[in-house]
Amino acid sequence: MDPGELLDLLKRRTGFTEAHAALLRELGEVMVPIAHEVALAFYDYLGRDPELGAILHAEPGRVERLYRTFARWYGELFSGVYDRAYAERRRRIGLVHARLGIGPRAMIPAMGIVQELSLEHMRMALRGHEVYSAVEAFEKLVAMEVALIEESYLEALSLGLSLGHRDLTQALKEGASALLSRA
Secondary structure, rough: OOOHHHHHHHHHHHHHOOHHHHHHHHHHHHHHHHHHHHHHHHHHHOOOHHHHHHHHHHOOHHHHHHHHHHHHHHHHHHOOOOOOHHHHHHHOOOOOOOOOOOOOOHHHHHHHHHHHHHHHHHHOOOOOOHHHHHHHHHHHHHHHHHHHHHHHHHHHHHHHHHHOOHHHHHHHHHHHHHHHHHH
């Protein structure tokens, strides 16, 4: 499915509105400064897993680049702009993960770390009724993030299988590589 159309569908299904987008943009002042802390926890979590740690450290400098990429991604969560370009960037994130062999069983638990730390910070930084609205908006966005990225995995896997790869991991990697080369 086209990433922009998928995002529109996900907005309808989650009930994500312009009011949620505006609230997330306002939250940026409170949330974006913790991007580095969240990135540290995120990559620490991934690094403790032997398979994911090997991927992280397969190239010199990869982890350092990923910290910068993570900070940009985290900032975009609070940009207030969730359009076709946003959805296409999420598709690309998923395809890059898939090309490296990082699938949903790694990504979804890792997103849990992001969600947990972000929600904890919201509860500490916000007051009273602000917390409920902020949590609601953020959780809707995280659900859309996961769905957008997971859809790219399905697209890559489908293409990889159609190219004749029978091993699912290899099909995921090869399908993602083919899709990224077309972009």
